[in-house]
Amino acid sequence: MVVPMSRQFFSAWLLILIVAGTLLVLSPRLEQPSLAEDLASRGFEILEAVQAAITQLAEQVTPTVVTISPLRPQASSRAFPRSRSQTVPGSGSGVLVSPDGYIVTNHHVVGEDAIEAEVRLSDKRRFIARIVGRDQDTDIALLKIESNEDLPWAPFGDSTRLKVGQWVLAVGNPMGLDRTVTLGVVSGIGRDTVNISKYENFIQTDAAINPGNSGGPLFNLHGEIIGINTAIIHMAQGIGFSIPADMVVHVVEQLRTRGHVVRGWLGVGIQSLTPELANKFGVSPGRGVLVNEVFKNDPADAAGILPGDIIVSIEGTSVETPKQLSRLIARFGPGETVHIDVIRNGRRHTLPVVMGEKEERAVTASLPFKTTEVALGIDVQTLTPGLAERFGLNERSGVLVSKVDRGSLAYTEGLQVGDLIKEVNRKEVRSVSEFSEAIQRVKPGDTILLRIVRGSRAFFVVLKTQGAG
Incomplete structure (x- = not known):
């Protein structure tokens, strides 16, 4: 196991680093040359000590990082009725999280069709790992290798306490370069608009992450895993993303006990x-x-x-x-x-x-479109069973949009023929007459809140009517 370094240790070194830097800046201004030289010499010694601490940390954590090459079934033939799985081109990284051989990596590293993976440790030993479980929605996979002795491993840290500016170490195997270590900081937290997985809450870091780093760990200065590296933004520098440890731990525990994630x-x-x-x-x-x-x-x-x-x-x-x-x-x-x-x-x-x-079902919420102040521009009719069947609506009442004038407010807002209006300004409408009454109460310049059902989904939209003029 990687022994986490104490927080007081690194806090002290950081303070010393700041003091040393200050002394280096001020030393040329000191009137006594011997004193200035002495302070500068001590400053460099402190910087070298901090460098040694980072080096020691890298030496401690790198044995926990592994190279993963997924394997998939090989087509059988009469000559070879039961062939060994073959290696899938490409490889990624992973990290040992227990002494008995559990390994965390990305789902996209092992893929959907792989049944096992070849794992290579830092001491060049190779194992065939079984895939315990995978979760595409968070891009996490759990593997297991068997060994007769305890393996080097790293504990998870508390990613909920991360702050922007904290130092981090990314370790992985980019471009086939084993156990590459890069140092950086936490550039951002809570990133959920990257759109590479369903559940996102990424840590953003400027520690260099390159192809092949996927599935590798992001360490804090105590040697704890605070993230699993998963993505970079191409055509950009210094923008990488890691899945936070608190999400990883939640998923991994379910993969270990169930083989899948229940939500x-x-x-x-x-x-x-x-x-x-x-x-x-x-x-x-x-x-x-x-x-x-x-x-x-x-x-x-x-x-x-x-x-x-x-x-x-x-x-x-x-x-x-x-x-x-x-x-x-x-x-x-x-x-x-x-x-x-x-x-x-x-x-x-x-x-x-x-x-x-949670079951795998398609439920999409439509989003409102940009608005312009023009006339409403729709024709409507009361919903009938025949119309509901024609437009695939599982509804019994409402007002169906039968025409949308091109260039009108409704057209600009994205309303379509076949849309079902269920509410006007939070009031249910079940017929054309109820819809008309609701619209008649709207004054020029008012906004209209509509609740729309389109197929199997529903959404709200705001229409801005043109003011009197």
């Missing part, structure tokens, strides 16, 4: 709260996530969550984006009771929700 399911369609939507719902922009659909008989429905509710916190953690909400819900297990705070008609409510189990 909580709320059963809602959601979208971002834009300034226009926030204004209509009477809340501050960016405060919460808007519920645009509640799936029948799912946990949210049973708990009393409604379309138009704004989810502002989950178990005391503030919610600001749809991705964050999805990530928070996924951390709970089926059957757990989770307290969710919503704002409904300006009032805050806390609802206990018993989580369901």
